[in-house]
Amino acid sequence: xxxxxVIGEVWAxxxxxxxxxxxxxxxxxxxxxxxxxGEPILALDAVDAGVGDRVLVATEGFSAMTAxxxxxxxxxxxxxxxxxxxxxxx
Amino acid sequence: MYLxxxxxxxxxxxxxxxxxxxxxxxxxxxxRAGKPKGKPVIGLDSVGAGxxxxxxxxxxxxxxxxxxxxxxxxxxxxxxxxxxxxxxxKGTTDSHR
Numbered sequence: 001x002x003x004x005x006v007i008g009e010v011w012a013x014x015x016x017x018x019x020x021x022x023x024x025x026x027x028x029x030x031x032x033x034x035x036x037x038g039e040p041i042l043a044l045d046a047v048d049a050g051v052g053d054r055v056l057v058a059t060e061g062f063s064a065m066t067a068x069x070x071x072x073x074x075x076x077x078x079x080x081x082x083x084x085x086x087x088x089x090x
Numbered sequence: 091m092y093l094x095x096x097x098x099x100x101x102x103x104x105x106x107x108x109x110x111x112x113x114x115x116x117x118x119x120x121x122r123a124g125k126p127k128g129k130p131v132i133g134l135d136s137v138g139a140g141x142x143x144x145x146x147x148x149x150x151x152x153x154x155x156x157x158x159x160x161x162x163x164x165x166x167x168x169x170x171x172x173x174x175x176x177x178x179x180k181g182t183t184d185s186h187r
Contacts, residue, residue: 005182007122007177007178008175008176008177008178009175009176010093010146010172010174010175010176011172011173011174011175011176012146012170012171012172012173013171013173014137014138014170014171014173015137015169015170015171016136016137016156016169016170019169019170024091024146024170026093026122026175026176026177028122039092039119039121039122039127039128040093040121040122041091041092042091042092042093042146043091044091050183051176051178051181052178052181052182052183053182053183054182054183054184060150061148061150061151061152061155062152064152065152072155072158072159073152073155073158074136074148074152074153074154074155074156074167074169075091075148075152076091076148076149076150076152076153077091
């Protein structure tokens, strides 16, 4: 999974049915020090995360599907948590 | 899923029979500012996307679930045509925690 920052949303009316009724969040993955890690990704929201939240993203399809409760659907990433705190013990 | 833009299509007469009747499109990934970034990928269309349209696609095994239960050999399928990308530049909600 990845930690990311929700930087926006993507609206799409013409889309697969399994993507309906879920916010499609535009998430920028972060490194542990908060710096940007690669390009932003799109993940369906399963925990009512909003723009600006630091979130946990499952980047594999099966976990994403079960997170949004829609098996056998073309979803490969989902926001599965809102991060309150990250503690790293070196 | 990944944001991208359709920049072309691919014609294959000799191909896996299950791919028949499905458009094969060339997709250019876009970065946060909507500019082309990264290498183009080839994906199947499932929402009637045309050249020039901003889309997003699903990758991996899940890409074939569009046509579930038919087993379609694809690892990249366009699943939506994007109307609008709202990017909020800065600002976090960390202070509320």
